[in-house]
Amino acid sequence: MIFxxxxxxRTDHHVKGQVRIxxxxxxxxxPEKEVFINEIKKxxxxxxxxxxxxxxxxxxxxxxxxxxxxxxxxxxIIRHVYHLESEPIxxxxxxxxxxxxxxxxxxxxxxxxxxxxxxxxxxxxxxxISAQIKSNTxxxxxxxxNESQVIGPQLAFNExxxxxxxxxxxxxxxxxxxNEIFHIGKQTRTAISLMYIKDxxxxxxxxxxxxxxxxxxxxxxxxxxxxxxxxxxxSLSIFPQMLLTERPDKASTMLLNGKLVVIVDGSSLVIGCPxxxxxxxxxxxxxxxxxxxxxxxxxxxIIAMMLSVFFTAFYVASLTFHYEVIPxxxxxxLSESRSRVPFPPIIEALLLEFIIELLREAGARLPTKVxxxxxxxxxxxxxxxxxxxxxxxxxxxxxxxxxxxxxxxxPSYTMGNVIxxxxxxxxxxxxxxxxxxxxxxxxxxxxxxxxxxxLGSPYMTPFYPPxxxxxxxxxxxxxxxxxxxxxxxxxxxxxxKYVPKDHQDDE
Numbered sequence: 001m002i003f004x005x006x007x008x009x010r011t012d013h014h015v016k017g018q019v020r021i022x023x024x025x026x027x028x029x030x031p032e033k034e035v036f037i038n039e040i041k042k043x044x045x046x047x048x049x050x051x052x053x054x055x056x057x058x059x060x061x062x063x064x065x066x067x068x069x070x071x072x073x074x075x076x077i078i079r080h081v082y083h084l085e086s087e088p089i090x091x092x093x094x095x096x097x098x099x100x101x102x103x104x105x106x107x108x109x110x111x112x113x114x115x116x117x118x119x120x121x122x123x124x125x126x127x128x129i130s131a132q133i134k135s136n137t138x139x140x141x142x143x144x145x146n147e148s149q150v151i152g153p154q155l156a157f158n159e160x161x162x163x164x165x166x167x168x169x170x171x172x173x174x175x176x177x178x179n180e181i182f183h184i185g186k187q188t189r190t191a192i193s194l195m196y197i198k199d200x201x202x203x204x205x206x207x208x209x210x211x212x213x214x215x216x217x218x219x220x221x222x223x224x225x226x227x228x229x230x231x232x233x234x235s236l237s238i239f240p241q242m243l244l245t246e247r248p249d250k251a252s253t254m255l256l257n258g259k260l261v262v263i264v265d266g267s268s269l270v271i272g273c274p275x276x277x278x279x280x281x282x283x284x285x286x287x288x289x290x291x292x293x294x295x296x297x298x299x300x301x302i303i304a305m306m307l308s309v310f311f312t313a314f315y316v317a318s319l320t321f322h323y324e325v326i327p328x329x330x331x332x333x334l335s336e337s338r339s340r341v342p343f344p345p346i347i348e349a350l351l352l353e354f355i356i357e358l359l360r361e362a363g364a365r366l367p368t369k370v371x372x373x374x375x376x377x378x379x380x381x382x383x384x385x386x387x388x389x390x391x392x393x394x395x396x397x398x399x400x401x402x403x404x405x406x407x408x409x410x411p412s413y414t415m416g417n418v419i420x421x422x423x424x425x426x427x428x429x430x431x432x433x434x435x436x437x438x439x440x441x442x443x444x445x446x447x448x449x450x451x452x453x454x455l456g457s458p459y460m461t462p463f464y465p466p467x468x469x470x471x472x473x474x475x476x477x478x479x480x481x482x483x484x485x486x487x488x489x490x491x492x493x494x495x496x497k498y499v500p501k502d503h504q505d506d507e
């Protein structure tokens with residue numbers, strides 16, 4: 001093979017007899033083969049899975065054995081290297097693998113090796129060619145587990161960044177769909193994708209989220225749920241300000257509405273923002289059924305949320321301070337039910353709520369089949385035994401069960417956890433101050449929600465600030481011919497979502 005040495009456009013520095021080239025990004029690659037091999041081994045601490053293969057006498061390949069695809073290595077890399085008859089830069093045109101680039105400094109070379117690339121060094125040249133041949137170790141596409149639906153697509157994201165991006169692009173064949181890649185984490189260098197539709201999304205929101213991602217200084221980032229805590233508006237608030245979804249169709253719909261989507265490599269959950277409080281109670285299936293049914297389901301979820309948060313507290317306040325609100329026919333059975341209970345209502349309610357949370361957490365951590373049996377049998381056995389032993393009343397068992405059941409109607413898992421936690425302080429306030437405590441808790445939560453924002457957008461939109469046009473797709477969903485504009489929350493460049501039939505003649 002014939003090799004021609006590349007011209008050096010920068011100043012040469014002689015260090016211990018070796019010719020080295022320096023630039024601003026770090027120490028440049030040595031053209032000497034032995035120096036290059038020793039330096040790579042040193043910087044990767046002689047890892048046992050770091051392999052180097054010498055092809056001919058002047059060409060050296062470096063790769064991590066556990067990251068690269070062996071078939072691609074032999075068929076697409078080594079085969080072309082053997083036929084190299086000119087400068088190494090020609091390999092960039094010959095190879096048909098993934099990303100192929102030229103690295104001139106050791107720092108970039110190390111990053112390429114750790115990301116699953118094979119690095120090709122030819123003696124006499126102060127640069128290397130890195131070809132991405134990372135093996136595909138992600139799981140196959142499956143159905144959504146936490147956001148299941150009957151009508152509509154069934155695919156869910158997996159842990160592979162490229163696969164998740166391709167799923168979104170399969171829904172949105174749009175040249176204006178932008179994809180920006182960032183690397184976060186000093187130790188992990190996790191790849192993060194920011195996606196938005198350029199002619200719809202607000203430039204201000206894109207720039208705000210881009211700056212928040214770039215400003216993150218952290219050792220490692222493993223999951224998107226960690227990233228949410230780093231980029232949301234108020235990390236001290238218990239309420240989620242950004243939505244985590246595992247559904248590609250939901251992420252695509254958010255993009256069409258002018259929202260931004262963030263994908264983290266290694267996570268099966270995708271971040272969508274900005275989000276309003278009411279959107280956490282909306283399911284993707286609401287768009288796939290008639291507006292009458294979706295409106296009923298949304299109202300049902302809102303009522304269930306209020307029931308789950310305040311029903312037990314109302315029971316405690318009524319029995320402790322406000323007997324007059326209890327209907328007369330209910331007083332006798334309620335008194336008989338509580339006649340054997342030795343605890344005051346507040347202690348009784350807190351104990352039962354705690355037991356319900358224990359059963360729920362145990363069922364979630366155990367294997368699926370065992371967990372389901374544990375939850376059903378444990379709830380029946382403990383509830384029956386508690387009533388027979390005089391530990392609690394029958395009526396409170398019903399109230400606690402209804403509250404727990406209502407919390408499961410929330411489509412968002414993160415918002416469901418918030419509802420579970422809020423019950424405890426509200427029960428305490430109801431036990432100490434009765435209805436005044438409940439009203440204090442309600443007003444405190446309302447003020448807190450009104451003060452929140454999501455990526456700078458009001459959290460309680462469209463109610464505060466009032467935006468009547470967006471009420472058409474909020475608590476209820478009107479027919480699609482009335483909801484042809486994108487929500488004002490995202491401040492979209494193009495407000496018109498589609499043109500109804502009644503307006504097509506005007507167009």
